[in-house]
Amino acid sequence: MAFKPSARKKTDSEYKEPDMLVIMNLMVCLIPLLLSCAEFVKMGTIEINLPTDSGGGGGNSSANTEKAKKLDLKVLITEAGFTIQSNIRGIEKGPVDNATIPVKPGAYDLNVLGSYKEHYPFEDLNAKLISMKKEIAGQGYTDETAVQITAGNNVPYQVLVRTMDKVKAKYDKNKEVEMILFPNISLGVTL
Amino acid sequence: MAFQPSKGKRHRKNADGGVSLTSLMDAMTIILLFLLNQFAADGALVTEAEGLKLPESLNLDKPKKKTTIAVSTQQLVLDDQFIADASEFLGPVDPSRGGFMIQKLYDELDARAQEQIDLGNGPDGEPIFTGEILIQGDRSLDYTSFLKVVYTASQAGYVKIKLVTVEGD
Numbered sequence: 001m002a003f004k005p006s007a008r009k010k011t012d013s014e015y016k017e018p019d020m021l022v023i024m025n026l027m028v029c030l031i032p033l034l035l036s037c038a039e040f041v042k043m044g045t046i047e048i049n050l051p052t053d054s055g056g057g058g059g060n061s062s063a064n065t066e067k068a069k070k071l072d073l074k075v076l077i078t079e080a081g082f083t084i085q086s087n088i089r090g091i092e093k094g095p096v097d098n099a100t101i102p103v104k105p106g107a108y109d110l111n112v113l114g115s116y117k118e119h120y121p122f123e124d125l126n127a128k129l130i131s132m133k134k135e136i137a138g139q140g141y142t143d144e145t146a147v148q149i150t151a152g153n154n155v156p157y158q159v160l161v162r163t164m165d166k167v168k169a170k171y172d173k174n175k176e177v178e179m180i181l182f183p184n185i186s187l188g189v190t191l
Numbered sequence: 192m193a194f195q196p197s198k199g200k201r202h203r204k205n206a207d208g209g210v211s212l213t214s215l216m217d218a219m220t221i222i223l224l225f226l227l228n229q230f231a232a233d234g235a236l237v238t239e240a241e242g243l244k245l246p247e248s249l250n251l252d253k254p255k256k257k258t259t260i261a262v263s264t265q266q267l268v269l270d271d272q273f274i275a276d277a278s279e280f281l282g283p284v285d286p287s288r289g290g291f292m293i294q295k296l297y298d299e300l301d302a303r304a305q306e307q308i309d310l311g312n313g314p315d316g317e318p319i320f321t322g323e324i325l326i327q328g329d330r331s332l333d334y335t336s337f338l339k340v341v342y343t344a345s346q347a348g349y350v351k352i353k354l355v356t357v358e359g360d
Contacts, residue, residue, distance in 0.1 A: 020212055021212070024212060024215045024219075027219065028215070028218075031219075031222055041239075041357050041358065042251055042357065042358040043237055043239070043245070043251075043253075043254055043355060043356070043357055043358075044248055044250055044251030044252055044253065044254065044355075044356050044357070044358065045250075045252050045253075045254045045325065045353035045354060045355055045356065046248060046250050046252075046353065046354045046356060047252070047351070047352070047353050047354075048341070048352050048353075048354065050341075050345050050350055050352070077334075110330055110331050114360075151334040152334065153283055153333060153334060153335045154333050154334070155333070155334045156330060156331050156332065156333065156334075157246055157328045157329065157330055157331070157332040157333070157334070157337050158246040158247070158330035158331070160246075160334060160337070161246040161247070161248050161330075161354065161356055162246070162247070162248070164248075164250075164354075165248055165249045165250055168250060169250075171249050175249050187338060187341060189291075189338065
């Protein structure tokens, strides 16, 4: 039977493991702090289509294009609101400044969270396009997934992007696509 | 009278009360893996350019690193290279200043496109020049200025345009 080492043999020269506990304590505090400070932002992209050479001319359409049944959906964003134009309903004029869906009164600030969303009625636009999508379903429009978005000179980029979202699809509460609307987006020019 | 040491305690290494760091190290490893997983990406990361706030969007197709134009209300930057300041592209269309064309941006994009076209195909047999480009625009940028950038890029051959956004409600 081995004897217990003598307590008196302990000397200063004995190897001591460095005390990591203090450093680990620091790490345990630092990591949650860094995590709470970090901003986890998911980035994404929206693809846009450029107008084709034949687009917008009107007079140069070939015989095939004339025969094709076209919806020719356009959404115009102005400071007054959204104006929707299509071959089935023409320009849908609303009571205020001819906008189909007028903005809500008051100003908005892009730096204030959600302010522009309250000003521009994106949900109404989405609802309108959902009803249009249902109306044209199965009617053989060759451009049933296409839309041209045009905006006034001073319309902010954020409003344009949001409009693209609402034109593209209907999303559920979990931000999942519930119904595809008009995903082929092109941009128009106001002169 | 001294008692005989307990047999159960015989194999304890830290008889002096030292703390085992194994569990802490496990926790650190898990956190590290979690962070690595969060930052994992296919290829290079697309990072938000300085001096601009990207717009919010619900649509989140993952961006892949491509030639990127960053347009803020102060300057226009192409892949971290300064191209033009605000006075050269902001505001309404002026036919005397090239209309929708931003000449400096066009020259740079055109040069890059030609360079890539001259290189031909990559090792995978696909053309190096794909015509893809990312646009990072500040959320307060006006539509006309944005359109000028889009028009200039398309004239330089970059026709597959993607707008970079951040997740929002």
